Amino acid sequence: MMQQNSHPKVSIIIPCYNLEGYIDTCLNSCMVQSYQNIEVLVVNDGSSDGSKAIVDAYARRDGRIRPIHKSNEGVALARRTGILEASGEFLFFLDGDDTIEINAMDALVQEALEKGADMVKGEYSLETAAGYRDQKYGRYGVYDRLDFLRQMLKERLFPLWGILYSRRLFSEDLDYQAGIKRGEDAALLALLVSKAQKVVLLEKVVYYYRSRPGSITRDVSLTNFGDAILSRFKMEEYALKAGLDKKNDFELAEFICFSVVLYLKYAHAAPEIDPSLIKKKIKSYLMDNEAFRRAYKKGSRKNYLRLKYFYTMSLSDRTFGWAYKLNIAR
Template structure:
């Protein structure tokens, strides 16, 4: 069987949600898929559930490892993948029945490095409809060649790899994997590295992914407990991405857009601290900006972002 799509599922203590996740995979309308489940040291009966499903469907493979965190589990899955396209599914979420087929059909219409698709929130998301539409809806469109719009301006390109499918050829060519040194922001780092190295992007409006937002013990809900901790981790993400971009010499073309992203990603939260309690984060961020010479792109900033840069420069 020629494997068209590899689904990588990192698993850690999700016994309650795992059956629905796996059922959504084995009942995909595209049959030529492989389902790679990486049990990341679960202490509940998740591994038992995985092995039971693997006995039922030969397309499911189960890898058990000591806990390495989400990036490490995804990397283990990547190393085992044989599909032409790679998709990532969180183990408490589930796909629409036609998710893999819809992605595959899109890649056959034209050469495609990355496919980005829409998302449903389950249960219904409590935020205002405008926020939901801006963040998780997608508008069908194609981009031929990387432009800053794809990464920085298109709201559909928010860094959630579970709503994206990647060409295995692109992943092999770039050698990009998830950063295992950080257990927060791995999606941001991955996307900021791989998007500038892709040439063909397909955005499709179909909502193929069902994201379970309300699980209280989910990884996303438990990683950051305070704004101070969030900023510490966000700046570590910026440091990792900035170092990579400097190595690739991408600032020469996209320095202004990148600096805008950095400022909008972090500074509003820094300024939200009471009585300057978060100013240390502002100083640390400004040091990163200075270290990599990003101040030279100040002229390309709009007035709002010039003020943000000025404020952290005075902390």
């Protein structure tokens, strides 16, 4: 899977849109990497602020930084542009308002070569009001694709960033989920994992994640909520194709059931989703799966009843809430 070159090139891909207050710090963290064999592809996605000038200035200072200026088409196509232009044996995604640890690439490449892994995921540190706080998942080690998919669905390990990828995962026919305006990164990650043979979860912070108001990836509103649900169904599609099973993989069943509960709570924000599709999901994962149904009813009784009553009576979430309070649904 991996070439024997002890210092393979890493392509760091940075989508950038109106980040003049952040992109310099991001690029500085790339320039000081202890691992030298890198290229930094900054895809300026039609920024209207001073981002272009800043990126061009950094490129003049360091020949490893390569600006790619294009019209605004969204982060999915910006990411695709960077991938197509990349020349490295490994790829790494970095948001333009975040930074990476000084020895991040060293640690990730070493682990990939030693373990023969297609993907190596490091830990990250989250910006808070008091500074940065490390996020720890636990259960570190080597996974095959199915075990990592299960872990990913269970722990909600959805960011594309903070992971070193083998170039071989990015085939010419790769679906970049450009039609999805929210959650396209999670869907793409599930697709990449489904193509991997070996994944490593590394107990080392390599990424510093900035919580920035106005960022799409930090958006908790109902904007493009339908796409967020459809991206989860895309993840389901890739997980099933990879070999997970609807009846026996409870991590997948719980993930889809929770996704359906989210839909029921905010269905008004996703009129494009056909309720009959939701009923099909409930039937296949809950109603037709006795073992999971017992476990879900015991561990998430309210959500279980919400799904059951929507399936049998098309009870809206608001109506269900009143019924539940009045003990009708108990």
